[in-house]
Amino acid sequence: MFSGAQISLYPMTDDFVGVILKAITALDPYRPRFRIATDDVSTLLVGPPEELFPAMRDLFVSAAASGHHCVLSAAVSRGCPGEPDDPICTPINDSRHGEPLEARIAAARQAVARAGLVGHSVAAQFSLYPLGDGHHMDEIYGCIDFLKTSGVFEKSKNFCTKLRGDAGPVFATLSEAFLRFGAPEGHVALDLTVSANSPSKL
Amino acid sequence: MFSGAQISLYPMTDDFVGVILKAITALDPYRPRFRIATDDVSTLLVGPPEELFPAMRDLFVSAAASGHHCVLSAAVSRGCPGEPDDPICTPINDSRHGEPLEARIAAARQAVARAGLVGHSVAAQFSLYPLGDGHHMDEIYGCIDFLKTSGVFEKSKNFCTKLRGDAGPVFATLSEAFLRFGAPEGHVALDLTVSANSPSKL
Numbered sequence: 001m002f003s004g005a006q007i008s009l010y011p012m013t014d015d016f017v018g019v020i021l022k023a024i025t026a027l028d029p030y031r032p033r034f035r036i037a038t039d040d041v042s043t044l045l046v047g048p049p050e051e052l053f054p055a056m057r058d059l060f061v062s063a064a065a066s067g068h069h070c071v072l073s074a075a076v077s078r079g080c081p082g083e084p085d086d087p088i089c090t091p092i093n094d095s096r097h098g099e100p101l102e103a104r105i106a107a108a109r110q111a112v113a114r115a116g117l118v119g120h121s122v123a124a125q126f127s128l129y130p131l132g133d134g135h136h137m138d139e140i141y142g143c144i145d146f147l148k149t150s151g152v153f154e155k156s157k158n159f160c161t162k163l164r165g166d167a168g169p170v171f172a173t174l175s176e177a178f179l180r181f182g183a184p185e186g187h188v189a190l191d192l193t194v195s196a197n198s199p200s201k202l
Numbered sequence: 203m204f205s206g207a208q209i210s211l212y213p214m215t216d217d218f219v220g221v222i223l224k225a226i227t228a229l230d231p232y233r234p235r236f237r238i239a240t241d242d243v244s245t246l247l248v249g250p251p252e253e254l255f256p257a258m259r260d261l262f263v264s265a266a267a268s269g270h271h272c273v274l275s276a277a278v279s280r281g282c283p284g285e286p287d288d289p290i291c292t293p294i295n296d297s298r299h300g301e302p303l304e305a306r307i308a309a310a311r312q313a314v315a316r317a318g319l320v321g322h323s324v325a326a327q328f329s330l331y332p333l334g335d336g337h338h339m340d341e342i343y344g345c346i347d348f349l350k351t352s353g354v355f356e357k358s359k360n361f362c363t364k365l366r367g368d369a370g371p372v373f374a375t376l377s378e379a380f381l382r383f384g385a386p387e388g389h390v391a392l393d394l395t396v397s398a399n400s401p402s403k404l
Contacts, residue, residue, distance in 0.1 A: 006327070006361050008395060010212040010273055017401065040402035041327050041395060044360055071212055073275045075329050075393050077361045081339055125208070125243050127277050129331045129391055131338050137283055158246055159208050159279045159391070189331055189361070191277050191393040193210060193243060199219065200242035 003078035004046035012069040023063035030055045053175035064196035076190040101142035108146045108176035115172035122196045125162040129189040130182030143181040205280040206248035214271040225265035232257045255377035266398035278392040303344035310348045310378035317374035324398045327364040331391040332384030345383040
């Protein structure tokens with residue numbers, strides 16, 4: 001199954017090029033298993049679906065460590081029928097994907113509980129789009145049930161859900177939402193924004 | 203039909219707050235017809251679907267006029283069954299939505315040809331997600347056929363399509379993609395990134 005993301009990093013500083021160039025070294029451990037290509041708008045990551053969010057977490061935390069207000073934006077996708085299947089994208093090798101929503105919600109919650117803390121607080125908001133025939137709103141509502149008990153849920157917003165907390169459990173929650181909801185071999189897209197060091201008052 | 207967007211503006215400069223505060227005055231003419239609410243991650247726009255992209259264009263061009271590298275990111279949505287229908291969101295009052303793909307492609311192309319130039323060059327990339335039952339890939343491929351003849355098509359990328367040109371026809375093309383493809387009363391989401399003044403070489 002083809003899986004990957006178009007990602008962009010926005011450091012709100014005159015030295016944005018320096019912050020980006022330093023941060024992308026955090027992707028080095030992932031390079032052997034990913035295809036990575038950059039243009040002037042975004043960087044393509046194609047690789048194993050389970051490693052997409054850990055790679056984005058390490059990239060973003062590296063940029064946020066600069067202390068500047070930074071945002072990561074990503075269009076994440078798996079199973080798009082318009083993409084050539086790529087051997088670099090291994091299938092999701094987790095038999096629990098065939099389970100009913102209740103069991104998947106419990107498994108997702110357990111996976112987040114195991115996530116380590118990384119010591120950086122972030123805000124994240126995202127939309128999940130399970131495409132094609134099927135009960136797409138059932139999957140979305142099931143995912144929202146999981147999010148509300150993830151420990152990093154902040155609030156529901158129009159068109160998206162907002163999370164807040166340590167980058168470890170936040171990115172683990174995003175990864176679980178992406179991998180466990182929507183049909184296992186279906187076309188699922190996720191639209192993500194992660195922010196750190198914002199000067200805005202809450 | 204409920205329609206709106208969660209939008210964020212990222213000026214890559216130490217003075218990002220100043221650039222944002224100045225740019226959002228460009229939304230003033232739209233305020234009587236929109237509900238607008240901001241938190242630390244994004245600003246919600248809820249209003250008539252035909253005015254979403256003109257409002258985002260004016261906001262973004264105002265920020266880009268600072269000369270700084272700026273990015274606008276947006277999650278745009280119409281017809282989400284999970285949102286309360288809002289009287290501020292008038293239905294798409296265009297009978298052509300019932301027409302076959304070929305006729306919609308021609309009408310979209312004509313609408314872009316009528317768009318005025320605004321004098322700022324931008325790069326944009328986006329994904330269109332027609333949700334729910336139906337031929338979602340047919341609508342996506344039909345939209346791509348339109349984009350390729352829009353006059354601002356740059357290239358197809360994994361997971362998205364990239365446009366480049368004057369902000370006038372680029373935002374008109376985005377608006378046509380959002381309004382004319384996917385079921386007229388269906389749930390359609392669009393994930394958008396627009397960039398100006400990037401120092402990256404092409």
